[in-house]
Amino acid sequence: xxxxxxxxxxxxxVVDIYDAQKAYFALPENxxxxxxxxxSDDACRAEKNPLVSGVNYDKLVEDTEKFRQIxxxxxxxxxxLETCIWVQGHEQRQTGGGNADSDPHPRxxxxxxxxxxxxxxxxxSDLSADGPSGRPVTNSPVDREPPDVxxxxxRGARTRDGYSSTSLLERFIDCWAQFEGDxxxxxxxxxxxxxxxxxxxxxxxxxxxxxxxxxxxVCGGAxxxxxxxxxxxxxxxxxxxxxxxxxxxxxxxSLTIDLPLSRVHAYGGGALLMKKIxxxxxxxxxxxxxxxxxxxARDQRPGYVVEIEALDNLVFKAIARQSDxxxxxxxxxxxxx
Ligand SMILES: [Zn+2]
Numbered sequence: 001x002x003x004x005x006x007x008x009x010x011x012x013x014v015v016d017i018y019d020a021q022k023a024y025f026a027l028p029e030n031x032x033x034x035x036x037x038x039x040s041d042d043a044c045r046a047e048k049n050p051l052v053s054g055v056n057y058d059k060l061v062e063d064t065e066k067f068r069q070i071x072x073x074x075x076x077x078x079x080x081l082e083t084c085i086w087v088q089g090h091e092q093r094q095t096g097g098g099n100a101d102s103d104p105h106p107r108x109x110x111x112x113x114x115x116x117x118x119x120x121x122x123x124x125s126d127l128s129a130d131g132p133s134g135r136p137v138t139n140s141p142v143d144r145e146p147p148d149v150x151x152x153x154x155r156g157a158r159t160r161d162g163y164s165s166t167s168l169l170e171r172f173i174d175c176w177a178q179f180e181g182d183x184x185x186x187x188x189x190x191x192x193x194x195x196x197x198x199x200x201x202x203x204x205x206x207x208x209x210x211x212x213x214x215x216x217x218v219c220g221g222a223x224x225x226x227x228x229x230x231x232x233x234x235x236x237x238x239x240x241x242x243x244x245x246x247x248x249x250x251x252x253x254s255l256t257i258d259l260p261l262s263r264v265h266a267y268g269g270g271a272l273l274m275k276k277i278x279x280x281x282x283x284x285x286x287x288x289x290x291x292x293x294x295x296x297a298r299d300q301r302p303g304y305v306v307e308i309e310a311l312d313n314l315v316f317k318a319i320a321r322q323s324d325x326x327x328x329x330x331x332x333x334x335x336x337x
Contacts, residue, residue: 001074020035037053043084048080055073060276115163118190126266169292203216203218220255221240222237223238250300293307
């Protein structure tokens with residue numbers, strides 16, 4: 001039974017596993033302790049109070065480029081109410097509910113039942129990452145209609161994720177990273193109304209063309225610089241690859257993400273981003289960056305800079321090099337090469 005959201009006892013609200021990870025790494029290290037989760041369905045929690053396990057959300061380092069799947073799990077011996085949204089969603093999916101039944105392609109049908117993401121709806125502001133607390137979960141995750149504005153707070157749209165749709169770039173990337181070679185051509189994702197293969201959806205800086213700018217996810221190895229060094233106010237994320245298919249801008253094609261630290265700290269996932277940078281800078285590790293955003297010419301400086309509308313559209317992965325030999329041969333993007 002797939003559980004996409006759970007009630008976190010310590011936070012006193014319903015979270016998805018990525019919210020849980022952000023909140024976990026936002027805790028001071030000496031007080032960091034794994035959370036206790038219960039079912040997010042109010043009636044189910046009131047009557048049966050089943051325990052839900054959070055898996056891998058407390059881990060920072062990726063051992064390989066097939067990124068670790070962070071998720072909730074329903075441990076045995078913790079029965080849910082028959083009417084619980086997760087039980088209902090599970091049954092719907094088992095009986096080919098949702099939109100899988102009309103699909104003539106068994107591979108696609110199978111991917112639905114294994115939560116392969118086929119819709120990615122990028123966020124448009126940092127705020128949505130911090131959505132209203134204790135939001136009610138009433139719809140089945142299969143039926144959910146994004147975006148969902150919380151009527152009680154009127155705060156920005158908190159888009160709710162379904163089994164195969166997401167507004168979190170990291171959730172899509174974690175799914176995408178499980179595939180390689182021809183599998184990347186077989187799976188498809190709809191982004192902004194356009195259907196792309198998994199292979200087309202994620203491009204390196206040196207592959208993306210000006211026509212694809214702002215319409216693809218970009219990924220690559222990067223180095224991070226804090227500026228000024230003594231009391232940093234900004235983070236510069238400098239990609240190792242340049243925008244080779246773009247014209248030179250002020251004599252350069254380098255690609256940079258320039259973020260004020262104040263923006264990172266104001267964002268719910270800011271502590272997690274900073275921890276990942278720190279981890280990636282440790283010996284034997286490297287940083288891989290994924291973003292959804294527009295590449296613009298830099299103002300009066302050579303090269304290009306990325307406009308990131310929402311920090312949830314920026315994903316860092318701190319990856320441990322497996323060994324010196326493989327690291328030297330293919331430290332980055334080996335899956336895509
Ligand atoms: Zn339940």
